[in-house]
Amino acid sequence: MEFCKEIMKPFEAKKDFMEDMIASGIEQNRKGYIYLNFVDKEGKPVNGVKVKAVQKTHDFKFGANLFMLEEFEKEEQNEAYKKHYADAFNIATLPFYWSDLEPEQGKPRFAKDSPKVYRRPAPDLCLEYCEANGIEPKMHCLNYPTFAPEWAKGSIDWEKQCLEKRFKELSERYAKRIPMWEVTNETFYPHIPRHGNFFGQPDFVEWSFALAEKYFPANKLVINEAHCWVWNRVQKDRAPYYMQIERAMLKGARIDAIGMQYHMFYTKEEAIKETAIFYDPEQMWSIMDTYAKFNKPMHITEMTIPVYSENPADEEMQAQIIRNVYSLMFAHPAMEGILYWNLIDGFAHNAVPGDMSRGENMFYGGLLRYNFTAKPAFELLKELIHKTWHTEVELQSETNAVSFKGFYGKYDLEISTDSGKTTKTIHLNKDMFNKLTITLGE
The missing domain is CATH 2.60.40.10 (Immunoglobulins)
Incomplete structure (x- = not known):
């Protein structure tokens, strides 16, 4: 307590x-x-x-990622996941991670019956579910070098050539069915070999948006960045992410919406100290006011509020944090949508299913428990969205x-x-x- x-x-x-x-x-x-x-x-x-x-x-967008669609072993689990999602949300983030969507060059996993990759349901499958349930699909992410396939890495010219082919193919197949496309994501991480060579170039963001505008002229184009480059920055319009957006727009990038992550990925031992600035209502409002100067809608693209256990007091804490954070973000005039990240515990990034000691599983950050029962936070969200x-x-x-x-x-x-x-x-x-x-x- x-x-x-x-x-x-x-x-x-x-x-x-x-x-x-x-x-x-x-x-x-x-x-x-x-x-x-x-x-x-x-x-x-x-x-x-x-x-x-x-x-x-x-009209406001409430959602999460849809990465576990038809990914469970039992049919009743898949049905429970789909029902929980549709009961709460009107938008879904779909996984277009390049390394998993096209692990073998020239053989993309677009079709519903494509070979399975964990937490990467095929786009056609996701779209079938979204369209049947009145849920808007959102694409994540066009140029995200952390998840570029090995075969697409090489010279800068080669990487650009591969990217253009990817953008073109995705446009031809999905531009009319997916309104919103994330173009770049997490570009402030250090340039390491796994990112390839183009990631380190100064025009990475601008080039990516120019290419996106070429192939997605009628779609909403989104820039996205990690929480640690947004909410804890007190420099306001001199913060790195703000200046990156400003520079890109001055160079002609058509950025239609500003994405911001809100993952509280801190251990329980770190949490009290590290989350204090993120949970400061005045700081949150000031940050939203700062990015609102661009006159572009803002989206919380990913959110995780940890619970750290199945302790009832910790779960109630998560619910109260979500009430405060969602309400404050919903109230801001520039905010257009809030998407939570993992709907369910035990099936998160960088851990095997059910191993709660590793990866993102260790944060118990879902809205449903591993057994598919709803946490107080999920019931609260449904109450806010559909009643309050x-x-x-x-x-x-x-x-x-x-x-x-x-x-x-x-x-x-x-x-x-x-x-x-x-x-x-x-x-x-x-x-x-x-x-x-x-x-x-x-």
């Missing part, structure tokens, strides 16, 4: 600031008014309407007009008049003046 109290201290120290930003930010930035007028087929007002509006989708940040209203007017304020997203309307009931679907859109005329009796 003492550990949990110490971890939560940064939130408690600035609780008033945090709660103020959350309350005012969500009300101002995540909700809007919509005005509805009802007419008959001849355009005449239909008075005395009763309207029930129920929110069905969020959710609008349902019943309206009545003697005239032909009603209005309401709600969270941005799609709504089902049930409209009752003296002539009967009608159902419609509408979209409360942040980027539009939401005044609609609905024709009844069509």
